[in-house]
Amino acid sequence: xxxxxxxxxxxxxxxxxxxxxxxxxxxxxxxxxxVVLDFLQFEDFGLLFVMGGAAVVTGITFxxxxxxxxxxxxxxxxxxxxxxxxxxxxxxxxxxxGVGWGVSGICPGAAYASxxxxxxxxxxxxxxxxxxxYAQGYWRSRHSTDxxxxxxxxxx
Amino acid sequence: xxxxxxxxxxGDLFPRGVLPYLLGGLLVGLGTAVIYLATGIIAGAxxxxxxxxxxxxxxERFNRFKYVTSRGWRxxxxxxxxxxxxxxxxVSGSGVWTTDVQWWRLLGGGVLVGVGTRLGKGCTxxxxxxxxxxxxxxxxxxxxxxxxxxxxxxxxxxxLGVAP
Numbered sequence: 001x002x003x004x005x006x007x008x009x010x011x012x013x014x015x016x017x018x019x020x021x022x023x024x025x026x027x028x029x030x031x032x033x034x035v036v037l038d039f040l041q042f043e044d045f046g047l048l049f050v051m052g053g054a055a056v057v058t059g060i061t062f063x064x065x066x067x068x069x070x071x072x073x074x075x076x077x078x079x080x081x082x083x084x085x086x087x088x089x090x091x092x093x094x095x096x097x098g099v100g101w102g103v104s105g106i107c108p109g110a111a112y113a114s115x116x117x118x119x120x121x122x123x124x125x126x127x128x129x130x131x132x133x134y135a136q137g138y139w140r141s142r143h144s145t146d147x148x149x150x151x152x153x154x155x156x
Numbered sequence: 157x158x159x160x161x162x163x164x165x166x167g168d169l170f171p172r173g174v175l176p177y178l179l180g181g182l183l184v185g186l187g188t189a190v191i192y193l194a195t196g197i198i199a200g201a202x203x204x205x206x207x208x209x210x211x212x213x214x215x216e217r218f219n220r221f222k223y224v225t226s227r228g229w230r231x232x233x234x235x236x237x238x239x240x241x242x243x244x245x246x247v248s249g250s251g252v253w254t255t256d257v258q259w260w261r262l263l264g265g266g267v268l269v270g271v272g273t274r275l276g277k278g279c280t281x282x283x284x285x286x287x288x289x290x291x292x293x294x295x296x297x298x299x300x301x302x303x304x305x306x307x308x309x310x311x312x313x314x315x316l317g318v319a320p
Contacts, residue, residue: 009194010229011232013191013194014191014195014199014229014232014233015232015233015236016236017190017191017194017199018199018233018234018236018237018239018240019239019240019243020187020190020240021183021184021187021188021199021233021236021240022187022236022238022240022241022242022243022244023187023241023243023244024181024182024183024184024185024186024187024240025184025237026180026244027179027180027183027248028180028181028183029172029176029180032253033262034255034256034257034320035172037257037320040306040307040310041311041314042311043171044169044171044172045170046172046174046176046177047177049177050177050178050180050181050184051284051285052181053177053178053179053180053181053184053185054182054185054188054284054285054289055185055284055288056185057181057184057185057188057289058185058188058189058192058286058290059288059289059290059291061188061193061289062286062289065192065193069193071196072196073194074194075197077195077196078196079192079196080198081290081291082198082282082286082287082290082292083290083294084277084292084294084295085294086293086297089277090276090277090297090298091276091298091301092275092276093272093274093275093276093277094272094276094283094298094299094301094302095272095301095302095305096268096275096276097269097271097272097273097276097279097302097305098272098301098302098303098305098306098308098309099265099268099305099309100264100265100266100267100270100271100272101265101269101280101306102265102305102309102312102313103261103264103268103309103313104261104262104264104265104266105265105310106265106266107269107273107279107280107281108201108202108205108273108279108280108281109237109279109280109281110280111266112201112204112234112237112238112241113237113238113240113241115241116237116238116240116241116243116244116245117241117242117244117245117250117252117253118242118245118253119252119253119254119255120254121254121255121257121259121262122262124259124262124263125262125263125266126266127263128262128263128264128266128267128268128269129202129266129269129270130205130270131267132266132267132268132269132270132271132272132274133202133205133206133209133270133271133273134209134213134215134270135267135270136270136271136274136275137206137209137215137217137274138215138217140217141215141216141217144217
């Protein structure tokens with residue numbers, strides 16, 4: 001999306017969306033690693049309602065917008081579903097993320113929300129996430145073959 | 157009587173109740189929907205890592221067009237998430253909260269989360285909420301994979317006696 005055709009409402013709406021998103025993460029307990037770990041240890045299944053409730057709302061929104069709405073008012077973009085190509089990295093990355101989530105009880109969005117509830121030790125996790133993202137980006141910049149970059153660009 | 161017993165068993169599964177979780181989930185979905193309906197953007201939380209690294213790194217991967225052009229609004233989105241959680245603390249009167257989970261778990265787990273979400277093309281919000289909401293097979297496989305590994309890992313860590 002080019003920045004030229006953005007309206008003055010673009011940034012405030014992104015901020016408002018983030019605000020509601022972060023408020024939701026805080027009220028759901030996802031911003032607390034202990035609550036997430038309780039879920040993963042089968043002591044509190046409430047988290048099923050967080051991902052489930054959120055996916056139902058986005059699912060209805062995506063379905064209605066892609067079928068019945070024309071273009072997004074603030075950008076002129078067409079509405080699409082989130083469809084990423086499948087390859088080995090989806091499984092390998094998911095496994096690594098799963099181990100990290102199980103060790104720490106923290107995922108990206110929830111970590112940012114955790115800062116908002118004053119949980120300063122979470123900065124360890126955020127520093128870790130940036131280190132990990134940097135390491136994988138550096139490694140893939142070094143090791144990507146031409147074939148990989150060609151097949152990746154349209155979907156990733 | 158049997159209905160009462162099964163209600164108790166249900167309560168065991170949800171010691172903190174269901175309402176805060178459900179309300180939180182609906183709001184997470186609503187925040188995503190507000191951005192999507194206004195802009196067509198499907199906002200995930202983990203791309204922020206790559207796009208923000210483009211400010212400080214010359215590594216080619218972080219300086220892709222899609223990261224550089226989106227890094228500004230992704231900062232705003234993340235600032236919104238932080239402020240939204242802070243607003244919750246203010247209106248709920250719950251007070252500031254800090255975790256007892258040890259720093260090395262947060263750091264080590266964070267590194268793996270950083271590698272895994274970027275390699276796997278998304279996280280709990282990208283694949284788990286938006287991808288599942290799109291009924292994307294790729295996302296459903298990713299979510300099943302990370303849930304399985306997270307449960308296994310958390311149980312193992314607990315069995316090893318690491319707490320908190």
